Amino acid sequence: MTLEATDVCYGYDDEAVLEEVSLSVNRGEVLAIIGPSGVGKSTLLRLLALFDSPDRGRVTYDRNEVWTAPERQRLEYRRKIGMVFQEPSLFDASVRRNVTYGLRVRQSWRDRLRHEVASLVGTQNGTGDAIDALETVGLREKATQDAASLSGGEAQRVAFARALAYDPDILLLDEPTSDLDPRNTAGIEDAVYRARNRGIGVAIATHDMHQAERIADRVAVLLGNDVIEVGDTERVFEDPADERTQKFIDGELIY
């Protein structure tokens, strides 16, 4: 199972952000997309998450063209992809309700209504899936708490659990630890390992090269509107094929 962008171009107004970028994410691997801030990592992830269609180029899911597919089919593709943003973006509801959101939207309206009524009268609480996902990020005990009462790190871990709960094939992470302390960062990275071990393909955009080195199986370097290099993590960091990659790794500002 592969999510793939091929020669995609995308821009805002007249400014090109991505030019003929090609990249794939496979199940059971962690791909780090590294590059300086503002280079287009988030834009690339949004294209892969099927938020927007590229101006040119193709996005395929399991070799099927996504944007020429009927809307219903595209929704099915979208529902195999999860995404976690830099901000936790939790709903104003309990942790459990946040984590089970993805499961609920996959139900028919009739089932949703039936579960809501059952939940209201207290005959069904639907905590099973939420608890499993929260266990993965070490926040099982927070299920009944109001999401607004969580710390920033906890909120981000709940956001991660929320994306894991519906068992996506591919998980896209947009700088998920950039605002977190080392402990919560370690919690997220541990959850990334667990997701990969469950067979989920993870793409993580980060400007933290140490993090990329720690957790990624492959690394893609995004510089100057294009992916200039993709390869195994060890090879890219120790023997980069592109001179600009070496300069970026060495901390020289080339963007």
Next chain:
Amino acid sequence: MLLEPTLWPALVAEFPFEWHYVRSIIYVSLYVSLVAVTLSTLFSLPVALLVGFKEFPGKGLVTSLINTGMGFPSVVVGLVVLFGVSNQGPLGELNLVFTREAMIMSQFVLATPVVTGVSLAAVSSVEQNVRDAAFAMGGTRADVALVTIKEARYGIATAVLAGFGRAISEVGSVLIVGGNIVGPDGHSKTRTLTTAIQLEARQGQFETAMILGAVLVVLVLVVNAVVVRLGSGNGGRY
């Protein structure tokens, strides 16, 4: 002193209305206002979501119209609705002159810009990243809209209250299109608390007008309390 139970029979005896009359004008006031505001809310929320999040030609003009409508003179609305339902008007065949339905129409026209305008401000304040999260988790457009409404529920409750306040306190337009009619059985047909207060005050019955005014204030307080209670849930119903 007034609260001493021994005085209650005297107070009731001095009450200047028949109870069935008061009950009927309370009923007409609530019925007309609640139906109008319910219809207005059902109309306004999709409009607010559309204007808030869709880009389309004339969006600025629509926003200006909504804002202008919030201050639209109610007597003019009454006149326009009266013309619409009169024999010469486009809805003349429906015989709606001096009916509750015509009053609902005029209150709908008055409340809708208020409910839409305040709802628009409320839904526009919902952060894009929350909407993105709902979409990213596989939500459809309807799911994202539902999340937006839930996140904006406090503001939407305020919008509904503002619309209800405008509707139930309305005098001019409901007087024009409703006619302030009481049936031969002493039950209100189209008389509301506000038009009854206006009538009593005009006749110099200030005491009775004040009592009806107090009833109106209590009604508004009760409705406000119910809406605030509904709007301040913990958001658990996503």
